[in-house]
Amino acid sequence: MLLAQVRNDKNIAVAVASSGIAATLLSGGRTAHSVLKVPLNLALEESPICNFSKNSARGIILRQCKLLVWDESTMSHKKAVEALNRTLHDLRSNTDIMGGMVVLLAGDFRQTLPVIQKGTPADEIKACLKSSILWNKVTKFSLTTNMRVHLYNDINAGNYADTLLKIGDGRLETDAEGCVKLTRDFCNLVQSHSELIASVYSDLTNNMHEDKWLRERAILAPKNESVNKINSDILSEVAGEITEYLSVDTVMDTVTSTSYPVEFLNSLELSGVSSHKLQLKLGVPVMLMRNLDAPPLCNGTRLRVTHLGRNIIGATILTGVGKGENVIIPRIPIIPTDLPFQFKRLQFPIKLSFAMTINKAQGQTLQVAGVNLEKPCFSHGQLYVACSRVSNIQNLHILSPNGKTYNIVYSSVLK
Known part of the structure; x- marks a missing residue:
């Protein structure tokens, strides 16, 4: 309603979300990392800022923006919000919080907090938005009516x-x-x-x-290990022939390429990265693991497979603003950022989503x-x-x- 009102008044309102699924539910929504160019390794940076220039198209839009809505903000690291605050100070030449722009942070602290790899409960709390120096400047509103x-x-x-x-x-x-x-x-x-x-x-x-039934x-x-097992079990029950897609895995640094054989690269199962061996059947639901054409094709969007070609996969969007659209998914290079070496996997950016x-x-x-x-x-x-x-x-x-x-x-x- 707020987004619609601001846009109806011929002003700019930007909608972002911490998760892809939440982003697809917002009008014009995209993930916060995609729109704001927030650094990926926030925990390693002392004073991060967003990665775009003041005179870029993105910078001009945020300078003119009247409202920014950040859904599921409780999932984001506190440094992501602090990075946006620093960036807006410079962008809008205004030292007020968020450069004087109205920012609506929506979320529920009962839900999951930022993911800290190999972290303790104390690390999660430290990374939480409530631990930020900005929290005391936030005006809190609570929803009190159960609409269902x-x-x-x-x-x-x-x-x-x-x-x-x-x-x-x-x-x-x-x-x-x-x-x-x-x-x-x-x-x-x-x-x-x-x-x-x-x-x-x-x-x-x-x-x-039936798209509605699957949706x-x-x-x-809780863990990908259990999810993969369930997806594999259900796939075996689905009628039809399995189509298997194998990725092309390479080490980007030619000097160290001999230290990491292809068999080792193929065995890697990483969070947010498609498997080396992707097995699909016609009609199965899948989830997109990368932003391809946001907002309809956003990280977290669920789709139903309608065509299994050699180099492309056809699918119908099940969730979000693009619901019902027929799209084509290509193979893309996926480069993980949490490895001690640069590694590229060329694969379709999807995984089965009977379970998640x-x-x-x-x-x-x-x-x-x-x-x-x-x-x-x-x-x-x-x-x-x-x-x-x-x-x-x-x-x-x-x-x-x-x-x-x-x-x-x-x-x-x-x-």
């Missing part, structure tokens, strides 16, 4: 929402190990992988080509969700995010050993 209950008069949804808030606030009773006891009053407990898959993707064969369901898990990580699902609404908690939640807000993707008990299916799971909440973040 208000619009549909659904009492069960209200009870479910109350329990979710208790999980998010860490107010649910836990045992000596800090585990929350899951009950059938809160979710549908399942006993095996196959039962979890059947609960979420019932009658998969007959519904595979409304997914299985979530909890962090990746933040910002997405589902009709039916399965949650695999065989490996427990390891980060702040993961249990809350996983359970809050749906609005009622009947549509939440959880696989958890002994019906227990860790609820990791850092009270100092929520105060």
Whole structure:
């Protein structure tokens, strides 16, 4: 509404989000890193700034901008917001906070915080927006009405929402190990992988080509290891012939290329990078792992495969502003930044999305969700995010050993 009002008044309003899925839900939305050119390795820089010049087209737009909306800002490192603040000071020649521009930071601190590789809970809190020197200058507004209950008069949804808030606030009773006891009053407990898959993707064969059906369901898990296993199991159940795409992996520095054989490069499974061996079938849902043509083709966009060519993949967009559009996905070079050597993988920037990580699902609404908690939640807000993707008990299916799971909440973040 705010974006529409500012634009209706013939002014410029910019919409960004920390995650790709959240960005696709905003009118004209793109990821914050894409629009603001925030440095990738924020934890390593003392005083980062955004990587664009004052006289660039991007700089001119931000100089004229009246409103910037940053959704899911709680997922971003505090230094990303501080980098934007420094950049706007210079860009707008104004030392007021954010250069005098109105910036709306939207988000929920009960949800996942910035990801710190090999970090401790203290590292997560230190990187959180609330730890920033700018936080004391932020004016806070809170939403108080549960719209699902208000619009549909659904009492069960209200009870479910109350329990979710208790999980998010860490107010649910836990045992000596800090585990929350899951009950059938809160979710549908399942006993095996196959039962979890059947609960979420019932009658998969007959519904595979229904975009709405695929869009409304997914299985979530804390780690990529579990996600890959579930995706592989479901792919084997889908009718049709597997098409396999192998990547071309190279070391960019010719001097050190002999130290890293191709077989080693092929074996690397990295976060945010497509696998060396990509196996697909017609009709399966996939997720985009890079920005190709934002906003419709944004990192995190879900698609359904409609064509498997030798050098291109045809797909229909399932989520976001481009919903229903037919697009073509090419192979692109993907260069990871968290390795001690420069390595390039030429591959389609997609992965199967019958299942996805909890962090990746933040910002997405589902009709039916399965949650695999065989490996427990390891980060702040993961249990809350996983359970809050749906609005009622009947549509939440959880696989958890002994019906227990860790609820990791850092009270100092929520105060």
